[in-house]
Amino acid sequence: MPDTAPRVVVLDYGSGNLRSAERALAAAGAAVAVTADLAAAATADGLVVPGVGAFAACMAGLEALGAGPVIAARVAAGRPVLGICVGAQVMFDGGAEHGVDTPGLGLLPGTVTRLAAARVPHMGWNTVRVPAGSRLGARDGDRFYFVHSYAAQDLGALRATGALVTTGTHDVPFAAAVEWGALTVTQFHPEKSAGTGAALLRAWTAGLPAAIPTAPAPAP
Structure with missing residues (x-):
């Protein structure tokens, strides 16, 4: 890896597909x-917060490490953070x-709740709808895992x-990905999503190591 490659930390707080994320980012x-x-x-150019399992267990791991203020400070300073799966969910209010x-x-508004779908878990490949202006490198109809x-x-x-x-639908619509200032979160696993996931990563x-402008103001 050349010296000019952006430095990315995958946060090890006891939960997540650490090695698969490491390989995909490399x-x-x-x-x-x-x-x-x-x-x-x-201080890394980019921080990745993975996560699998239960919301409460992931939050306990982050709190034990004292990582919450570091994540929040990065987002406030416009320094990129990527949350994946439950690592995305913990960015919300609860x-x-x-x-x-x-x-x-509490970096994103709302509570993560159970999908009101006929069959859960939602497991496998599904398409997404991508808003104009997205920096994800994805297009409408792309499939993620x-x-x-x-x-x-x-x-x-x-x-x-x-x-x-970016939205997905599994009987009901849900946030498949969110881009808010320096914070990007994906409910899907880009590291398991073959070519579309590789393109996103x-x-x-x-975009690293350039800082991203701080989060936009709420709509009037």
Whole structure:
């Protein structure tokens, strides 16, 4: 990897497909470190927050590490953060699983709730609809790989912040990805999404290390 490759930290807080994310990001052109070192997470060109399993367990891992303020500070400073799957969900105000409400990091509005679908989990390939202006490198109809039973579903609240919301549908519409200032989150797994996922990670990596303007103001 050349010295000019952007430096990306995959945050190791005890949850996530760390090695598959590491390999996919390296293939996208990043110099990748998998670490729990918060100083490295704060100063890297890009920070990736993966996550699998339960919302509450992922939040407990982030809190034990003390990672929440580092993630929030990066977003406030316009330094890119990418959240994947439950690592995306924890960026919201909270999650409601099995009758338990767990606060999230509060960087995006809304509560992550169970999909009101005939069959959950939503597992496998599904298409997305991509808004104009997206930096994801994806197009309407592109297919990504999903494994989840919960999602952010208040699309109106997200769009009211000025965020770009890529949507998916599994009986009901949900946020498949959100771009808000320096923060990008994907409910799907780009590292498991073959060519479309690789293109997304290349697009995200290509934007590093340049800072992204701070999040847009809410719509009037």
